[in-house]
Ligand SMILES: Cc1cc2nc3c(=O)[nH]c(=O)nc-3n(C[C@H](O)[C@H](O)[C@H](O)COP(=O)(O)OP(=O)(O)OC[C@H]3O[C@@H](n4cnc5c(N)ncnc54)[C@H](O)[C@@H]3O)c2cc1C
């Protein structure tokens with residue numbers, strides 16, 4: 001009977017997910033097959049579009065991101081049809097998917113781009129927030145306007161951005177490591193940035209790109225549906241620019257770092273009262289000694305260093321888990337250690353005619369020695385584009401080489417108002433002890449680190465306006481023997497661009 005309600009539609013190329021990976025994939029397929037209908041199925045009422053794309057160098061790229069109603073995508077690409085409905089079931093043996101609206105769609109080739117969700121330190125606690133999409137960011141902002149003190153757990157991208165942006169609220173930042181920003185920096189770079197964190201924030205920020213949210217005209221009920229299902233697309237560059245991240249107090253910046261610890265236990269107010277333990281006040285420069293806090297807080301966090309703090313709420317900025325659960329049901333996908341769908345060097349999963357791209361997938365090919373997967377906006381775009389190219393080649397029976405963007409890891413972003421460029425094995429990941437570091441640092445201005453192995457450049461961290469990215473990108477790509485140049489490589493008096501011209 002249910003089947004009678006289902007309208008069977010035929011689709012050749014079907015893409016699931018309206019984030020940057022899915023949209024890029026659908027766009028590229030639409031260009032390759034202009035006379036075919038490409039189906040984009042997405043649970044969120046808005047899609048993410050890349051605009052103002054700029055190739056900064058061979059591999060480094062910059063772009064703006066716009067959140068747009070799906071009709072805008074359909075008008076730009078008349079052969080893309082967006083279906084605003086969550087995917088309910090994947091029947092890989094039958095080459096068919098079922099959406100929540102009850103319809104079935106038969107695919108010839110399918111690309112799964114359903115992203116990831118925050119990996120929270122504990123599920124179901126109303127005082128533990130994760131940040132992923134526009135709705136969760138707005139919820140965070142709403143809670144922050146009423147907060148005097150919050151706790152941030154995690155030491156990656158989101159935590160780094162938040163501790164710098166939040167004003168008028170005490171922030172206790174608990175990290176597992178000795179130094180801040182372990183996913184992006186070593187201790188040296190962390191020290192360079194920490195000095196910026198403890199000094200005043202500058203009045204004028206450097207101009208930069210921002211995410212625009214053009215949600216006007218979007219159906220209200222559709223947005224609240226996405227919110228209830230927690231399936232919005234991930235935020236991206238400068239996501240916090242549109243949000244006023246201010247607590248209840250008048251001071252600008254108050255961050256206390258608790259290094260080398262994790263969360264031991266979280267207590268709600270009543271549980272804490274029964275515990276009959278003392279919590280601590282916010283440590284300040286003037287008062288580093290341990291003092292009992294007399295305030296009552298909605299939630300308390302006990303750390304593994306035995307310190308106990310009360311706060312208004314906790315942000316769990318502790319990484320992401322790929323959204324694979326639904327697809328694994330009844331389908332025997334190979335899954336990576338991080339929970340992503342394993343893909344080969346053609347973005348193909350272990351199941352016939354199913355591809356995956358972006359945060360949902362785990363790169364399971366033998367990577368170039370200077371590339372690694374990170375769940376980033378840029379990689380989501382590159383993977384979505386390349387997956388479409390591979391799907392096209394498979395349909396036409398053509399061979400296709402791995403895209404050049406996977407030759408070298410390259411990421412440009414901004415932390416603490418500094419431009420940050422990461423290239424190759426920027427933290428000597430996987431290089432063992434057989435490598436050397438060269439450093440150049442001018443406090444408050446720039447930090448340059450290169451990772452060398454056997455005289456070859458393997459990676460670099462460039463913080464500030466160093467203008468070195470293009471040259472270093474080339475040096476890493478061409479693996480030239482740089483031993484004759486020694487320390488001169490970072491000599492600020494030598495114009496390195498001319499040197500290697
Ligand atoms: C706060 C924050 C800041 C970030 N900042 C940066 C940054 O500065 N630079 C950077 O490079 N990266 C950044 N990232 C990471 C970046 O946003 C992600 O890596 C990237 O957006 C992933 O894109 P995606 O298309 O794979 O997934 P997503 O953007 O998560 O999109 C997944 C899509 O799938 C849909 N979907 C999910 N389940 C279903 C289903 N069952 N049926 C149908 N559709 C479904 C969703 O609605 C969504 O449209 C940030 C992430 C966050 C959370």
Ligand SMILES: NC(=O)C1=CN([C@@H]2O[C@H](COP(=O)(O)OP(=O)(O)OC[C@H]3O[C@@H](n4cnc5c(N)ncnc54)[C@H](OP(=O)(O)O)[C@@H]3O)[C@@H](O)[C@H]2O)C=CC1
Nearest residue numbers: 154155156157158159176182183262317318319375376413
């Ligand atoms: N500017 C940029 O490029 C930005 C990128 N992003 C991206 O968005 C995604 C989400 O960001 P985010 O959540 O910060 O994820 P990240 O993966 O960047 O960082 C997660 C952090 O949480 C730590 N962690 C993991 N589990 C625990 C735990 N149980 N207790 C304490 N710490 C823990 C990790 O440590 P360990 O590594 O030791 O496990 C790591 O420091 C990431 O893919 C990130 O790359 C986000 C913001 C900005």
